[in-house]
Amino acid sequence: MLGLVGILGIGSVVLGGGQAGRAAESRTEKPPSARPNILFIFADDHAWQAISCYGEKRRLIQTPQIDRLAAEGMKFTRCLVPYSICGPSRATVLTGKYSHLNGVYRNDPARPFDGSQTTFPKLLQQAGYQTALVGKWHLESDPTGFDYWEILPGQGVYYNPPMIRNGQRVRHEGYVTDIITDLCIQWLKNRDRSKPFLLMCHHKAPHRRWEPALRHLGWDGDRVYPEPETLFDDYGNGRGLAWRDQDMSLEKTFDPYDAKLIPPSDLNPEQRTIWDAYYEPRNAKFRSANLQGKDLVRWRYQRYMHDYLGCIKGIDESVGRLLRFLDEEGLAENTVVVYSSDQGFFLGEHGWFDKRWILEPSLRTPLLVRWPGVVRPGSECSKIVSVLDLAQTFLETAGVPAPPDMQGRSLVPLLRGEVPADWRTSFYYHYYEYPQPHRVRPHEGVVTERYKLVHYYKPDLDEWELYDLQADPEETKNFIHDPAYAKIVEELKAELRRLQEQLKVPPPDQTPPYAYGPVPKPKAKKQ
Numbered sequence: 052m053l054g055l056v057g058i059l060g061i062g063s064v065v066l067g068g069g070q071a072g073r074a075a076e077s078r079t080e081k082p083p084s085a086r087p088n089i090l091f092i093f094a095d096d097h098a099w100q101a102i103s104c105y106g107e108k109r110r111l112i113q114t115p116q117i118d119r120l121a122a123e124g125m126k127f128t129r130c131l132v133p134y135s136i137c138g139p140s141r142a143t144v145l146t147g148k149y150s151h152l153n154g155v156y157r158n159d160p161a162r163p164f165d166g167s168q169t170t171f172p173k174l175l176q177q178a179g180y181q182t183a184l185v186g187k188w189h190l191e192s193d194p195t196g197f198d199y200w201e202i203l204p205g206q207g208v209y210y211n212p213p214m215i216r217n218g219q220r221v222r223h224e225g226y227v228t229d230i231i232t233d234l235c236i237q238w239l240k241n242r243d244r245s246k247p248f249l250l251m252c253h254h255k256a257p258h259r260r261w262e263p264a265l266r267h268l269g270w271d272g273d274r275v276y277p278e279p280e281t282l283f284d285d286y287g288n289g290r291g292l293a294w295r296d297q298d299m300s301l302e303k304t305f306d307p308y309d310a311k312l313i314p315p316s317d318l319n320p321e322q323r324t325i326w327d328a329y330y331e332p333r334n335a336k337f338r339s340a341n342l343q344g345k346d347l348v349r350w351r352y353q354r355y356m357h358d359y360l361g362c363i364k365g366i367d368e369s370v371g372r373l374l375r376f377l378d379e380e381g382l383a384e385n386t387v388v389v390y391s392s393d394q395g396f397f398l399g400e401h402g403w404f405d406k407r408w409i410l411e412p413s414l415r416t417p418l419l420v421r422w423p424g425v426v427r428p429g430s431e432c433s434k435i436v437s438v439l440d441l442a443q444t445f446l447e448t449a450g451v452p453a454p455p456d457m458q459g460r461s462l463v464p465l466l467r468g469e470v471p472a473d474w475r476t477s478f479y480y481h482y483y484e485y486p487q488p489h490r491v492r493p494h495e496g497v498v499t500e501r502y503k504l505v506h507y508y509k510p511d512l513d514e515w516e517l518y519d520l521q522a523d524p525e526e527t528k529n530f531i532h533d534p535a536y537a538k539i540v541e542e543l544k545a546e547l548r549r550l551q552e553q554l555k556v557p558p559p560d561q562t563p564p565y566a567y568g569p570v571p572k573p574k575a576k577k578q
């Protein structure tokens with residue numbers, strides 16, 4: 052069935068325990084503090100397919116600690132990102148604004164985040180919260196709005212990472228996920244107990260090149276993972292140049308470092324021995340097999356899953372340690388815990404790793420929220436929400452008014468089990484970064500619960516695509532020229548224009564040129 056009904060769809064909030072009325076009861080039983088603590092755990096590139104409570108059909112991994120947040124809180128099943136790469140998504144989380152307003156169009160060291168902007172940590176700090184940020188930042192400028200910050204420079208490294216603590220370089224021995232967790236717990240122990248806190252525990256893992264803790268090498272007992280249906284996608288069915296010309300495939304892009312055929316340089320000799328003991332015998336077997344074609348892609352997919360999911364094991368343990376600490380300190384009841392990621396990730400779908408696309412594996416990101424006394428345990432929300440909404444959500448959680456120019460919407464009503472009648476039924480997406488590093492063409496689009504209309508507009512193509520999640524959940528068909536969808540396309544184009552206007556999106560010819568290509572390197576000075 053097509054038509055506007057299909058566009059609007061019907062998302063829902065399902066309350067755990069089966070009785071909607073009990074949500075109100077639970078609120079009156081335990082009135083939450085007006086100023087609860089906030090623990091915001093944010094992973095980098097954590098695919099929702101790699102969290103067991105999201106139930107992806109491959110059943111890639113069990114994540115009991117992260118799942119605990121779903122069991123004790125709310126699971127959002129359709130949390131979308133406005134732009135699926137690291138820096139821009141993080142700038143959106145901080146400001147509650149799209150890239151064209153917060154200025155971060157790309158992961159670009161030459162154009163750091165303008166830290167003088169209004170962000171939710173600054174507003175919480177001004178309202179009397181004690182604020183801390185530990186781990187991945189990736190916005191190039193020094194963090195602002197934090198009483199304490201300790202960040203990885205740039206992308207950071209997995210083993211023995213250098214960090215920057217309130218402006219001073221420090222070095223740690225060990226595994227990055229463990230170190231970030233240790234620093235968070237240490238800060239919580241030493242915090243000013245007279246104030247509520249905002250603690251942002253922002254992990255580097257499981258970002259490329261997906262290097263697990265040494266204790267997790269071999270964690271899966273050499274399991275053979277189910278392959279995604281689209282591992283050998285031919286990019287047919289009316290799909291265009293953007294699909295065929297990308298550079299993010301297991302076949303063509305996955306390199307010897309990704310494959311762990313070359314070890315990372317930051318291991319110390321003792322760590323290197325453990326690394327080699329796991330990888331070397333397996334690599335020797337791989338080399339002697341001389342795999343080609345599909346067999347080589349299959350081998351790479353298996354290696355990728357071992358490593359990526361091994362990183363998730365470390366994250367799950369980190370979440371477990373943080374939740375245990377809250378329990379032991381008596382903080383659990385008065386702390387809102389949010390788990391999310393800056394975007395999703397391809398785990399072999401369409402033959403790919405990485406992110407960037409408006410497609411489900413990279414557009415969707417995990418979002419779990421535990422808020423005792425407010426969120427009904429085991430509840431689920433399928434409405435379209437976004438990391439764009441987090442700033443306003445955190446502010447309302449703390450009772451702090453949000454600036455009117457933020458572009459998301461507080462999730463607090465949904466968390467209370469109420470769906471506002473005018474909740475969004477469509478969402479605007481815009482990807483800029485091109486051509487490096489993965490040759491994904493700039494595109495913008497509108498997403499509803501069932502459809503996606505996508506426009507690839509730069510630099511060498513002007514192509515539209517329509518996906519129908521109901522008819523084609525794997526997103527392998529372009530319905531744009533199918534007459535049965537003509538009315539839908541017309542409605543979605545109108546909705547795209549409405550969103551562009553509402554969100555104040557400049558037309559492509561008024562978008563700054565640096566939004567796309569790499570910044571030219573300065574010419575070397577003559578000696």
Ligand SMILES: [Ca+2]
Nearest residue numbers: 095096137393
């Ligand atoms: Ca990321």
